[in-house]
Amino acid sequence: MNQHNLKHPHKELRALLGKRFSTDDTVRDAHARDASYHQGALPDAVAFPKTNAEVSEILKICAKHKIPIVPYGTGTGVEGAVVATEGALCIALNNMSSVLRVSQDDRDATVQAGVTRFQLNGHLMDLGTQLHFPVDPGADASLGGMVATRASGTSAVRYGTMLDNVLGLTVITADGSIVHTGSRARKSAAGYDLTRLFIGSEGTLGIITEITLKLTRLPEAVAAAVCAFPTVAAAVDTVIKMMDTGINIARIELLDELQMDAVNKHAGLDYEVAPTLFFEFHGSERTVAESSEIAGKIAAAHGSGDFRWATDENDRKRLWQARYDSYYAALNRRPRSVGYVTDVCVPISQLAECIAKTKTLLAKSNLVPSILGHVGDGNFHVVFPLEPNNKDELAEAQQLSHQIVDIALEMDGTCTGEHGVGIGKRKALEKEHGEAVDLMRAIKHALDPLNLMNPGKIFL
């Protein structure tokens, strides 16, 4: 779409939004890319709506002039879902950042899509509630972005993913309709589950503007520990056994020996350089004590080293900071690198073998990849620190990633546990879902016949 075509809609958008519509190069550049290796692209303009009505008007203008749109939250995604298509209008949601309501009795809240999870949790603390929103993808992502990518992270083993923690949405569809899905009821059998359809739709079916979220009571007690294992298989078997006992594990993270080495170097720590599990237990004082004791016994039975415990909040934060920083620690293995991250997820019984096969593949690579994973869910990431703009390195990482996806699909797994499809996993999606992708396309076409909603994402 050339500038001539855009003149008229730009005028309409400016009339609607005033200074909250921008074609400034700096603003466009700030909305050109996500947190990954994916090549950025400048949107033609950026709109900063504040209300559902404004988003609706924007989409009506875009439909009239056939302008593609790309929604933008915090840009913390890693599969290129927010990278602009040629001629696109970026709809930035950071001005839609109000917590609209909180109910202590119902343990739920309604927020605008631009509210980040730290903001919401801070708000809940300020209100004096004992509630929090537990889904934790690491980054301080916007809740709208987390819905759009079906995010999860370290706490999903106990609290579930975005799939499990949303009661309803307000979505503006391609024709500008303002649609409310779900309700504040804890469960409903009222027709098709549009809420779950929009969760993970990556902006391709509509713009999510408001979210009603389930909240969770803050645990009375929390204990965290780190524990080294002789092999990845011993660590995974420990986790399988722990899950089978039904103890209250809130997080179980696996870092391989290379990743532990990176973490030690990055954070000046002295953990053993071995496959390592990071644990966190949530519950009452009694259940946390009980769970920790059982966990210790199971780990020891699988040849683990000693548990390094942290029950004090600061110690715990320091310990988990090492886990949170591990992506950057991995990148630090090569200064000034950009990250390429895989994201397969397999049944936990297959996880040790999947990692073993992956490590065999990686042994032939010069890209110094390391492995970390949400082992309770069977989800792990290989982090490749790549030289920016080095096409050979990128091609090698992509080739390895495809092979890792093949391994996971052989095991009834998925090509993406939590990062989404975006641009990077479109081929893998076809491989994984085959004919089901035709159904997805049919739904996309039914809801967005002009293909203006984040085109080029999810589907090839």
Add this chain to the structure above:
Amino acid sequence: MNQHNLKHPHKELRALLGKRFSTDDTVRDAHARDASYHQGALPDAVAFPKTNAEVSEILKICAKHKIPIVPYGTGTGVEGAVVATEGALCIALNNMSSVLRVSQDDRDATVQAGVTRFQLNGHLMDLGTQLHFPVDPGADASLGGMVATRASGTSAVRYGTMLDNVLGLTVITADGSIVHTGSRARKSAAGYDLTRLFIGSEGTLGIITEITLKLTRLPEAVAAAVCAFPTVAAAVDTVIKMMDTGINIARIELLDELQMDAVNKHAGLDYEVAPTLFFEFHGSERTVAESSEIAGKIAAAHGSGDFRWATDENDRKRLWQARYDSYYAALNRRPRSVGYVTDVCVPISQLAECIAKTKTLLAKSNLVPSILGHVGDGNFHVVFPLEPNNKDELAEAQQLSHQIVDIALEMDGTCTGEHGVGIGKRKALEKEHGEAVDLMRAIKHALDPLNLMNPGKIFL
């Protein structure tokens, strides 16, 4: 559709299925209705496929001849979702009743759609696993039917609904395609969530033939109790407070004083005739003891009577049998009656008021309605025992049901917590979801352009 039109497809279906295709009156009559007041209707014929390939062939024949189909599980639904449309072929799934695989390590199983939940749980016990499938709608429903209606029941407060317990599906779509959704991975961000779209679609988007389910470890300890309260509000406040403490409640059921009276008379019991909560706690010996103790204190602080405990399995079964039989107990208040059941669900903070307003409405009725509910979820049922074929009584119950739905929708609730839309809640769905129903229709049309998949259900 008249017999002349059907001759040719009947020949094709008989060639495909042999004796597993029937136009016998007795067979048609056995598949004409569900467990509710809804008027039955004879399907033109009944097919009993055994494999995905056979279902696929059936749907291809039906598409070619434009024959509508209605899937049938166990007929234990209550909103008429299995009642045949004029000229329809009923696809009965009871011959697809194999448990295809179980994984102890992954705590999952794949079953054919006709497997019932008792069958699956019996199979898991026979295998010597410590696993069960925890969703409990009361009836021994087929798992396919439970998926199709997004069923839940008494244990949803802890284990969730069908929405939360399915990893993937095999679905045969209107054109006969065999489509696999989801995977065996515990989480996935791979494209649109088709699994959740088919859960609750009531046969209107395709025939669910196989289901991969999450399984749950059997609790180490279980304790059950019954406790009377001075008012419904005191009972609900007790539950809100209990949920807020995060204790391990697996079931919390509310029966009002009329329902308790019915239960006493039906089962020869001597419970106090007052609003009553039935509790069940699951966990380790320690956590169950801890939870029970806290629950007792909270209830007492809300003016409850004493807890009547049952920890022995037989005592517990007897106690809960009273709850399970309460629907029949309610019907027994009028001999030879048929049941009309409402199903609203509201945020729990609104539940006491919603029930109070409902009781005010019901006070004017001569239909002896009683109330029971899954109070932890904010879901309750009014059971009207109606004289069969009495149009005035049905009209009165329907009128009251619409008013109860209005009360619930005012409170951000839903018209159906777990029974589905079927025939009975189609108007209520329009009222609840407004423009969102247009999206549902667009999806329906995209996946079933000839409107052959259970037509006349969900949509007016």
